[in-house]
Amino acid sequence: MRILTFSTLYPNPTAPHFGVFVENRLRQLLSSGEVQARVVAPVPWVPGDWAVLGGYARMARVPLQEIRHGIDVLHPAYPQLPKVGMNLHPYGLAWAILPVLRRLIASGFDFDLIDAHYFYPDGVAAHFLARKLGKPFVVTSRGSDLVTIARDYAFPRRLIQAAAQAADGLITVSKSLQDELVALGIARERSVVLRNGVDLEQFQPGERAAARAQFGVTGRVIASVGHLIPRKGNEFIIRALPQLPDVSLLIAGDGPQRQMLTELAAQLGVAERVHFAGVVGHAQLAQVYSAADILVLATGHEGWPNVLLEAMACGTPVIATAVSGCPEIVTAPVAGRLIPDREPATIAAAVSALFEALPERAATRAYAEGFGWEPTTQGQLALFRDILARRRQAA
Numbered sequence: 001m002r003i004l005t006f007s008t009l010y011p012n013p014t015a016p017h018f019g020v021f022v023e024n025r026l027r028q029l030l031s032s033g034e035v036q037a038r039v040v041a042p043v044p045w046v047p048g049d050w051a052v053l054g055g056y057a058r059m060a061r062v063p064l065q066e067i068r069h070g071i072d073v074l075h076p077a078y079p080q081l082p083k084v085g086m087n088l089h090p091y092g093l094a095w096a097i098l099p100v101l102r103r104l105i106a107s108g109f110d111f112d113l114i115d116a117h118y119f120y121p122d123g124v125a126a127h128f129l130a131r132k133l134g135k136p137f138v139v140t141s142r143g144s145d146l147v148t149i150a151r152d153y154a155f156p157r158r159l160i161q162a163a164a165q166a167a168d169g170l171i172t173v174s175k176s177l178q179d180e181l182v183a184l185g186i187a188r189e190r191s192v193v194l195r196n197g198v199d200l201e202q203f204q205p206g207e208r209a210a211a212r213a214q215f216g217v218t219g220r221v222i223a224s225v226g227h228l229i230p231r232k233g234n235e236f237i238i239r240a241l242p243q244l245p246d247v248s249l250l251i252a253g254d255g256p257q258r259q260m261l262t263e264l265a266a267q268l269g270v271a272e273r274v275h276f277a278g279v280v281g282h283a284q285l286a287q288v289y290s291a292a293d294i295l296v297l298a299t300g301h302e303g304w305p306n307v308l309l310e311a312m313a314c315g316t317p318v319i320a321t322a323v324s325g326c327p328e329i330v331t332a333p334v335a336g337r338l339i340p341d342r343e344p345a346t347i348a349a350a351v352s353a354l355f356e357a358l359p360e361r362a363a364t365r366a367y368a369e370g371f372g373w374e375p376t377t378q379g380q381l382a383l384f385r386d387i388l389a390r391r392r393q394a395a
Helices: 020-030 048-052 086-106 119-133 144-152 154-166 175-183 208-215 234-243 258-267 282-291 306-313 344-356 361-371 374-394
Strands: 002-006 036-040 043-045 065-068 071-074 077-079 113-117 137-141 169-172 191-193 220-225 247-252 274-278 294-297 318-321 336-339
Touching: 002 086, 002 119, 020 036, 020 071, 020 374, 036 086, 077 086, 086 119, 086 154, 113 119, 113 374, 119 137, 119 144, 119 154, 137 175, 137 374, 144 154, 144 175, 169 175, 169 374, 175 191, 208 282, 220 234, 220 282, 220 306, 234 247, 234 258, 234 344, 247 282, 258 274, 282 306, 294 306, 294 344, 306 318, 306 361, 318 344, 336 344
Parallel strands: 002 036, 002 113, 036 071, 043 077, 113 137, 137 169, 169 191, 220 247, 220 294, 247 274, 294 318, 318 336
Antiparallel strands: 065 071
């Protein structure tokens, strides 16, 4: 099978961790030997002075083409108007990418289907592109596309519903996201749940003392990993620290809340116990998990939080808010604990309780071994085969 992976959510040289879960799933699929793939991972282009906003100037430095892990990746630009152009994003994306796909077909890669990731604008644009090119398309929902965009914005919601109804296949990374599709009026049997897996070779228990020395932490250590944005809830973890006087917090990641979090730690008198590691490469995250006794994810919502599986694969139990896909991951005491909210007192109580009954690292690792990639890979292959078989029969 020849597939085109299409997503604005994909790593590139200026944002190597961006959408790494999309790349990981594709790499596992290619390892089956049954698929050839090209990736079209567009990057936004904004006009004039708007280019200085956010990360747009950085995205302008992304090369037009690169090879990542042996995969040919194209990064064509598409127009985007910050703040005011949300309703137009899928149209601008499809308009810019259609000639790119036609050239790709003309060059000899006449793909069998479009495998799109994230519903808006990517899945909606894939709907337009598939219709123009006469190709089947599949959309994978990954979290905020349904939990935030489809809930909060009326016009994008209608476009998402139309794309979902027209798609030849729908994938969600958790049952909770499948429930969101059903709430949009999409029959449950139209979608399949194929969760993200964890790389059990990359993420393994490491030597704890060495990992702690690397990040300068000692004693009881909890960790938080992810972009420093409000949804991730790092503020609540820091506010819990005054109730945990013997616990240090290791934060891996960067983002717009970095300064606020630094100032908050100082205001609460816990600055000496909050360690900001900055951006840690995906290949080095195992050291972060190995340095910690517990990973805390005080998230507002997630599709399928990979950090939970990565931590457990390193033998580190987790504490996570019981939202979205988290309850589908943390289902046994050796995995960790779920909390009903992300209030500082709730987090502090859960951390204290888990420290009193920490599972053996080997037991947590064994639990994570049930989340390898193979079932997801086989599920994709079965779905793609079925779609192409139905196409041949219709023809």
